[in-house]
Amino acid sequence: MLKNLIKSKKATVGIVGLGYVGLPIAIETAAKGFKTIGVDIDGDRVKKINRGVSFISDVESSNLKKLVRKRYIKATTDQRQLRHCDIIMICVPTPINENKEPDLEPVIKSAEWIKNTLRREQLIILKSTTYPETTEKVLLPILARSGLKVGHDFYLAFCPERIDPGNKRYGVVNTPVIIGGVTRKCTSIATFFYKQFVHHVHPVSSPRSAEMTKILENTFRNVNIALVNEFAQLCERMGGIDIWEVISAAQTKPFGFMPFFPGPGVGGHCIPIDPYYLSWKAREYDFHTVFIELSARINEDMPYFVVNKTIEALSQSGVCPNKAKVLLLGMAFKKDISDLRHSPALKVLEILEPRVALVKYHDPHVDELMLGKKRVKSVKFSRRELKKYDAVLILTDHSWYDYDLIVKNARLIVDTRNAVQDGPNTYKLGVGIQ
Numbered sequence: 381m382l383k384n385l386i387k388s389k390k391a392t393v394g395i396v397g398l399g400y401v402g403l404p405i406a407i408e409t410a411a412k413g414f415k416t417i418g419v420d421i422d423g424d425r426v427k428k429i430n431r432g433v434s435f436i437s438d439v440e441s442s443n444l445k446k447l448v449r450k451r452y453i454k455a456t457t458d459q460r461q462l463r464h465c466d467i468i469m470i471c472v473p474t475p476i477n478e479n480k481e482p483d484l485e486p487v488i489k490s491a492e493w494i495k496n497t498l499r500r501e502q503l504i505i506l507k508s509t510t511y512p513e514t515t516e517k518v519l520l521p522i523l524a525r526s527g528l529k530v531g532h533d534f535y536l537a538f539c540p541e542r543i544d545p546g547n548k549r550y551g552v553v554n555t556p557v558i559i560g561g562v563t564r565k566c567t568s569i570a571t572f573f574y575k576q577f578v579h580h581v582h583p584v585s586s587p588r589s590a591e592m593t594k595i596l597e598n599t600f601r602n603v604n605i606a607l608v609n610e611f612a613q614l615c616e617r618m619g620g621i622d623i624w625e626v627i628s629a630a631q632t633k634p635f636g637f638m639p640f641f642p643g644p645g646v647g648g649h650c651i652p653i654d655p656y657y658l659s660w661k662a663r664e665y666d667f668h669t670v671f672i673e674l675s676a677r678i679n680e681d682m683p684y685f686v687v688n689k690t691i692e693a694l695s696q697s698g699v700c701p702n703k704a705k706v707l708l709l710g711m712a713f714k715k716d717i718s719d720l721r722h723s724p725a726l727k728v729l730e731i732l733e734p735r736v737a738l739v740k741y742h743d744p745h746v747d748e749l750m751l752g753k754k755r756v757k758s759v760k761f762s763r764r765e766l767k768k769y770d771a772v773l774i775l776t777d778h779s780w781y782d783y784d785l786i787v788k789n790a791r792l793i794v795d796t797r798n799a800v801q802d803g804p805n806t807y808k809l810g811v812g813i814q
């Protein structure tokens with residue numbers, strides 16, 4: 381029985397996709413004593429993991445190395461190893477294509493692999509974020525081709541991932557987990573498994589509810605960030621109202637208000653992508669998700685807004701924009717991490733580059749990045765470097781930065797994160813140029 385294997389820690393866990401989601405989970409299951417096999421198509425990642433080298437900032441290499449050495453974690457590109465796993469968690473990407481439609485190819489490919497070696501008493505958990513009905517209408521039909529019956533022979537559940545990279549307070553173990561199994565038994569076994577390594581588990585009645593919960597959470601953030609970005613634009617238009625002061629004042633209300641902050645746009649693999657999964661699915665039901673489309677429009681416009689503000693700030697301070705040198709600070713999509721995926725800072729770089737004489741960047745967590753086909757390296761951060769530019773544009777407010785040094789040495793600052801105090805040479809997003 382699977383429950384007995386789980387209870388005695390004799391169950392082997394398989395993780396398909398060893399990225400920001402898969403690797404931290406592998407660490408926790410291995411640390412709890414489950415032999416854990418990670419399967420990934422990226423041979424370099426697999427080699428790194430087997431050498432105990434982490435590429436995810438939340439995972440310490442020393443911790444990984446210890447678990448690899450004790451043989452609790454092993455990575456491989458050989459999907460046939462999944463036959464040895466009693467529990468398989470799918471943590472592969474769920475991107476969108478150029479038309480902003482869901483691309484479930486990695487999930488489908490993983491399901492095909494699992495189907496090839498599916499056996500009795502295996503529990504399959506989909507963790508990748510996706511639209512409601514994926515588990516039952518995409519994954520289940522593939523697995524059912526094995527001839528085995530869900531809820532009887534094998535178990536299937538959707539458990540959305542809520543990890544927040546860089547968050548020091550909440551990680552895999554203390555973030556509650558939502559579980560929606562295809563049958564009651566599926567939910568019960570998935571819940572039993574999760575309880576071995578997370579503090580709080582919240583079962584729901586179906587995979588569809590669990591899938592919808594995750595998209596609601598991310599859409600909620602997307603919509604609220606868009607709302608505050610619109611307020612920031614209006615404050616600039618009206619002049620004399622500082623959005624940061626307004627948010628901080630609103631925050632004194634002890635109920636009914638939750639602060640969100642403006643910025644150069646939204647980034648990462650989740651917030652800008654997941655709502656599109658839902659709006660695509662909603663069309664099948666003749667339903668238009670107006671909030672999702674509206675907030676995407678506002679958030680995707682922010683990099684353009686920030687570039688226009690920078691050009692205006694340069695002009696106001698007497699620098700001809702097409703002769704200006706600009707330094708961008710912070711390229712990752714949020715503070716204190718290295719993840720560049722869908723970072724609005726990349727968009728700012730792309731739009732600003734043809735409009736000024738020179739753009740360079742610095743990010744303490746990103747040594748180099750690709751601008752189209754061009755490889756661009758981070759400059760050094762120093763007093764001398766700051767003085768070389770006509771403007772310094774703060775895009776991500778990493779804690780690493782010495783903001784006093786920036787204020788003292790930059791000729792002009794455009795601050796999209798409220799990272800520095802107001803000053804004569806500072807132009808803040810959400811505060812009009814007077």
Ligand SMILES: NC(=O)c1ccc[n+]([C@@H]2O[C@H](COP(=O)([O-])OP(=O)(O)OC[C@H]3O[C@@H](n4cnc5c(N)ncnc54)[C@H](O)[C@@H]3O)[C@@H](O)[C@H]2O)c1
Pocket residue numbers: 396397398399400401402419420421422425471472473474485486487489490507508509510541542543544545649650
């Ligand atoms: N990154 C986050 O903060 C976060 C948070 C919550 C949910 N999610 C969701 O979790 C899922 C995974 O995201 P991620 O950030 O870990 O992605 P990632 O790109 O960091 O990692 C995915 C891994 O899967 C591998 N992979 C791709 N196709 C594969 C296949 N067919 N078989 C095996 N491995 C394959 C890739 O090589 C990569 O190592 C996505 O659906 C994402 O939306 C991500």
